[in-house]
Amino acid sequence: MPVITLTTDFGSLYPAALKAVILGIEPGAQIVDITHSIAHADIRAGAFAMYTVVDYFPKGTVHVAVVDPGVGTERNSIVISSGGQFFVGPDNGLMIPAALKLGDIQVYKITNTELLGDVSSTFHGRDIFARIGAHLLGDMMPDDVGEKTEGYVNMDFGAVDAIGNSVSGEVIYVDDFGNIITNISGKLILDRIGFGEKLNVSGTKIPFMQTYGFVNKGELLSLIGSHGFFEIAVNLGSAASELGIKNGDKINILIP
Numbered sequence: 001m002p003v004i005t006l007t008t009d010f011g012s013l014y015p016a017a018l019k020a021v022i023l024g025i026e027p028g029a030q031i032v033d034i035t036h037s038i039a040h041a042d043i044r045a046g047a048f049a050m051y052t053v054v055d056y057f058p059k060g061t062v063h064v065a066v067v068d069p070g071v072g073t074e075r076n077s078i079v080i081s082s083g084g085q086f087f088v089g090p091d092n093g094l095m096i097p098a099a100l101k102l103g104d105i106q107v108y109k110i111t112n113t114e115l116l117g118d119v120s121s122t123f124h125g126r127d128i129f130a131r132i133g134a135h136l137l138g139d140m141m142p143d144d145v146g147e148k149t150e151g152y153v154n155m156d157f158g159a160v161d162a163i164g165n166s167v168s169g170e171v172i173y174v175d176d177f178g179n180i181i182t183n184i185s186g187k188l189i190l191d192r193i194g195f196g197e198k199l200n201v202s203g204t205k206i207p208f209m210q211t212y213g214f215v216n217k218g219e220l221l222s223l224i225g226s227h228g229f230f231e232i233a234v235n236l237g238s239a240a241s242e243l244g245i246k247n248g249d250k251i252n253i254l255i256p
Contacts (some may be wrong), residue, residue, distance in 0.1 A: 001030045002137040003057060007050050008066040008125060009038040017123070018064065018130040025134035034063075037176070041069040043094050045247055047155060048173045048181070050098035052227045059084030064133040065094050066125035077110040077128050078152060079142045086142065088133040090124070093155025111146040157183040165192055165255040169230075171247050178238025181231050182251050186224030192255045200254040201232060204243065212236075 004026075006018055015036045022029050034053060038046045046067035054063065068090040076091035083102025087095040091109075099105045110128065115135055119127040132145055142148075160169040160183055169184040189199075189208065198205050199222065206222045207215060215221045217236045220243075225231040230253075232239045240246065 001028055002026060002060065002062075003030045003032060004062045004064060004133055004137055005032045005034050005057065006036070006064050006066075007034040007038070007046055008036045009040045009042065009046065010036050010066070010125070012036070014123075014125070017126040018066075021126055021130040022064075022134040022137075025131065026137045029134065029137055032057075038067050039247065041067065042247060043067050043069070043092055044155065044157065045173050047094050047097045048157065048227075050095065051101055054085070054098040054101055057085060062086045062088065062133045062136045063095070063098070064125070064129050065089035066129055067094050068092065068124060071124050072121035076149075076152075077124060077132075078149075079108045079110060079132065079136070079145055081106045081108070081142050086133075086136050088129045088136065090129075091153050093153045096152075096155050097157065106142065107149050107152045108142040108146040109149045112144065115145060160184050160188065162188055167192070167253040167255070169251050169253075171245060171249045171251060172229075174240045174245075174247055177233070178240040178242075179225070179231050179233040180239050180243070180245050180251075181225060181227065181229050184230040184251070184253070186228050186230055189222075189230050189253070189255075190224070198256070200256070202243075202245075202250075202252050206232065 035049050078091045080087040080099045082099040082105040087099050089095050157172050158170050169182045172183045173181040195210050198207050206220045209221045209223050212235045215235050222232050
């Protein structure tokens with residue numbers, strides 16, 4: 001059964017339109033919602049959500065991603081092929097980290113308008129991306145939907161500075177638990193401190209532990225999340241609320 005995933009900032013209503021289009025073209029499609037709760041227009045958060053799960057999907061999976069503050073403007077619509085999987089969405093960097101995680105990428109600008117019906121200037125997720133994604137579930141290949149291009153918007157998760165026992169990065173995602181996920185790799189921290197020791201995170205002393213239950217309920221901790229990045233959490237609570245930290249904030253770590 002062909003698999004197609006959806007990652008958007010659409011909330012509760014608009015994803016149904018994408019699913020209707022996909023099932024209208026490919027009734028046997030297995031639709032997997034990665035998330036529809038990305039903060040509105042937070043392209044990098046959407047990129048992170050896809051990045052954390054993409055390598056668990058089988059070859060042939062199509063990923064439709066729509067976090068698209070530039071919808072209706074001159075930005076391109078693209079298909080990316082990488083590692084036997086396909087990505088469909090706006091050319092704003094959203095899909096690049098996940099695609100690169102799978103291997104080398106080939107990018108195609110969507111130009112075959114014969115595959116599309118009426119296109120709203122405000123809902124390309126429904127009228128372009130879901131439709132092209134559904135076509136890719138069949139026998140169609142990326143070069144059937146457009147022309148290959150070397151020009152596309154790149155994106156990464158930002159720079160990390162590490163000098164001695166000082167590491168600086170930034171927040172790239174706050175999950176539904178209020179866990180603060182940074183762009184700092186877990187290995188970078190593990191090379192500098194052992195579990196059970198304390199580090200100073202932007203002025204707050206926090207223990208570095210293996211998992212959430214190693215501190216008491218309501219206590220702060222830091223750890224390496226399942227995604228491999230350095231994370232700040234509260235056991236059975238919200239670190240983001242307690243520390244007043246949000247996506248894009250800088251994080252400075254001092255290790256004694």
